[in-house]
Amino acid sequence: MEELSRHYISQIETQTKGKYRITVAEIKPSLIFKSTVTKLQIYEKDGEKDNLIVNLPEVKVGVSYLPLIAGNIKASFIALSGKGKIDGDLSLSDSEQKIDVTLKDFNLENLPYLALMAKVPLKGIISGTIDVDYNDAEVSKSNGVIDLKLSQFVIPQSHLTPMSGIDLDLPETILSDAAGGKIKIKMKSGKIDVQDFSLPGPDIVLALKGNVAVNKKINFSKLNITGTFNISDKIKEALPFVIIIDNQKNEQGTYPISIAGRLTKPQIQIGTFDLTALTGGLPAAGSEQ
Secondary structure, eight states, rough: OOHHHHHHHHHHHHHTTEEEEEEEEEOOOOOOEEEEEEEEEEEETTTEEEEEEEEEEEEEEEEEGGGGGGGOOEEEEEEETEEEEEEEEEESSSSEEEEEEEEEEEGGGGGGGHHHTTTSSSSEEEEEEEEEEEESSSSGGGGEEEEEEEEEEEEOOOOEEEEEEEEEEOOEEEEOOOOOOEEEEETTTTTTEEEEEEESSSSEEEEEEEEEEOOOGGGGOOEEEEEEEEEEEHHHHOOOOGGGGGGGOTTTTTTTEEEEEEEEEEEEEETTTEHHHTTTSSSTOOOOO
């Protein structure tokens, strides 16, 4: 039974076309009840590196073995971590990935993917729902809704190198307190509508809206995001180069920001100042020059 369970895990790696590697410390299989998997870790392959994106101490998984005959994956799962919980359903085929999950007070340290994407360490609590049906073969058939709340969302004190030749010592940065930041995204017919991406601060206050036109080739996906942000005096002191954009504030005392162009190499503008020119058109993580 355990051998069958491990075969199931290998099939998930196959269905994702080798993009992910999954490791587990132990599997306690069950035909009637959910099997228990301890120390489940999922890595995203990036060239010669494997980046940890999910780290769960224990997961209870209920699998459907019949679809496995056709090479498809269907499973339900529950993961507990401290006071947090995530449960839902997963379905994978050659061309389609479906995920429908609910998160309640879940620790971001168990989902290091967000920190990997942001390229800064992150701590906090996440609650909400993710219901996405993504079609690799025909992106226009992809649909979904993401509705999340980010509480006690913090960048811990860090030493960062955002670009070559620039080193920063960033103090603890509070992105949201108990009130929580929001992420509300809808995807319909392959177009992502960012309805609300907001952080109340106080150290970084951010409000973004817009859309992403998704392409089958991720390099050709296009961004059209606008909004505003502001930063506290504490963060300004840590980022002395902020002085070059200080005159870009609007009448409300916030900085207008727009993000456009390719997803893997976005063009970022603060007011009339082209931040892309300052960074030399720095590509996003995982993209090619």
